[in-house]
Amino acid sequence: MIKLELIVQVHQLKKQGFKVAAIARKCNLSRTTVYEYLEMDFEEACRWVNELRTREKKLDPYKNQILSWLKEHPDLSASQVSDWLEERCSFTNVGDSTVRSYVRELRELYHIPKTISFRSYEALEELPKGKQTQVDFGEKKVRTTKNKWKKLYVIAFVLSHSRYKYAEWQEHPFTTRDVIRSHENAFEYFGGVTEEIVYDQDKLMIVSENGGDIIYTEEFQAYKQQRGFSVYLCRAADPESKGKIENVVKFIKNNFAKNRVFHQIESWNEQCLAWLDRKGNYQVHNTIKKRPIEVFTLEKLHLREVSYPLSFESNHGSSITRTVHKDNIIKYKSNRYSVPLGTYKPHGDNTVYIRIEQEKLIIQKTPEGVTVATHPLSTGVGQLIKNSDHTRDKSKGIKAYMDTVKESFDNSEEIELFLQEIHKRYPRYIRDQLQIIQRSLRDYGPFVEQALDTCINQRLWSANDLHDVSIHLAKLSEKEIPAVLRDIPLTEASSELIKEKASVRELDGYLRILGGA
Structure with missing residues (x-):
């Protein structure tokens, strides 16, 4: 029945003017499958679906075996079933998607729901005004005006009491300096800063956390002390501790960014701020049943004022930053460029600055510092541009x-x-x-x-x-050697040798040796 509904949906989207590629994306199908569905009329589709129900399946010979496994272990996954078929029955001629579909049908037919373990939650009291901000990151692929796909990166902030939001996008992955700059912009947008800020264990800010002892990156530690806020760090594999911001990131990606066409990052951020005013902070929040903008009006009075901007803000805008990866490369426009071995520091700041001059990519540790590496700028994609001198530390x-x-x-x-x-x-x-x-x-x-x-x-x-x-x-x-030799006095023995004459062989002897007459 599900396949029949899917075929009908494909035909409806085609009548609405959608192209095959768009239908494939919306229905999560391949374009080949979409073409096959479009060639069927309703009666053919019904016959085909009925044939699917009655025809013999590859896994039917193993049906009883799979059923016994599912009844004994209700939490068994389809992936485990596939592995057990290979291990215990030596059956490998089947794809993973086929196993998943077959296991799902058996569960529905024989009423064997999958046992799911879950964590128990309890509702928490709302935090007081001005107490907490939650921060998280996201990324989203969007279509450009040139009909290509581009990945954008976003950092989002939400005030825990009022649910008032701020977001900022950029075209490259965030570095520690980008994070600090975004914090400053968020504080300016909110008109102040809360007592504490909640983060995930992100390497841009946190080096390590061991039993509550947190080691921050050098740059973020200095910034935290300068701004005077406390940090609440989520435990590893515990995204629920910052559920508010998790929902905000999903909201921004799926409500603002989804199906929006990207032109340039400046206009994109302007559109995002307008969306926050129009939708993100104006729409009634489902939990507090109020508009965030109205609650924020009261919370703003409890925020601590930020009286001055940071000095790096004035010249940071023109710098392009990249992160050095553990294999000592940076990524720029879908290519990889090498840096000297040892540039990457496991527990240090791996930010470098790049600039383009005369078709060359110049990598520097600081915007005006010593050059780390220089490479010819590649016009291709997916290439590794490596300096042979970067293979080892000399x-x-x-x-x-x-x-x-x-x-x-x-x-x-x-x-x-x-x-x-x-x-x-x-x-x-x-x-x-x-x-x-x-x-x-x-x-x-x-x-x-x-x-x-x-x-x-x-x-x-x-x-x-x-x-x-x-x-x-x-x-x-x-x-000068001959002149020196002339000055050497001859001994008596040497003078006698000079007077000696070499013996001379008669001509007849040479003729006999050569075989002559």
Whole structure:
């Protein structure tokens, strides 16, 4: 009967002007199935549904076995049934969806409801005015004006007493700084701050929680102290402790964002604020049976005023932030870009700042700080853009390598200066530079010290220059060798040797060896 109703719904949506893709999304069907349903008229659909009821099913030979399992274990899931069929009956020629449908039909036919364990709840007294704010995050895929899908991220706030709400969207995942900025905007929207704020155990704010001892991220700890509010942290796997904000996030995603077309983030946030005024904070709340805006008018008097904005607010708007993932990459426009190994800190702030210059992606630890990595900007999607120098941390190896090179020189101050300069000028090629110096020491050892003096005096800061000067000095030394030899006095034995003449073989001997006449 359910399939027949679904076929009728597909035909009705088609008559209303919906396209096949839209019908598939609304009915949670594949487009192929929608086409099949549209080709059926009502009588054909009825015959097909009846055939489904009477035809033999793949799992019918195992019906009694499955029934015995369900009767003995009413809480047995369809996934477990599928596993037991494979383990105990060696039957694998069936899909998971088929098992789910078959188990559901058996439960309905033989009245075997699934045993569900649930947690008991009790209604709580309403919190006093100005006592608590609840905060949570969400994400939603929306369609753009270019008919593409885009994921947006939202942070939502709700005052627990009045249910007065605030929400803020952005195009990239939230960082700690984004969270702090959103708090400031929410406090301005509410006109003050409550005594405590309820959070989930989110890594943007909380490093760890052990038996009530909470360690915050460094940036959020400083912000909490500056604003002076207390934090109530939900226990792990306990979303009900902040049920108000959970419902608010669902409300925002399914009432405001659903089926809305995205143009740009500024207009999207403007529309969200207008929706809050029109619907989110004006509609009568189902629990308190009042409009949040009316209750908020009284609660606002109990909020603690926030007298000044934070200093980072003025220059934060132009910065694009990203989070370093545990595999030491950041994500930007559906691609992954590497950062040096060790950039990710398991219990630290993994926020970095990015900017685009001349088709290059520049990654920095702070907006005006030292560059962490530079990559060519990729025009594709799903790509990993990786710098070969990011495969391992070479800082310790390079220092040890430089110390080894220094030991080969007598003048430690000069070689220290030279190495510092080439490291400054050739940071990416410092290992190659050190190898060239070692080659110079091996091939032209007696001349390298003098070559080092020349390079420093002439401000030639390159290992290649050191090598070339060493070669030049060696060649000059070779030209002086004959003059030196002339000055060496001949001994009596050597003078006698000079007077000796080499023996001369007769020509006939050579002819016999060569086979001549």
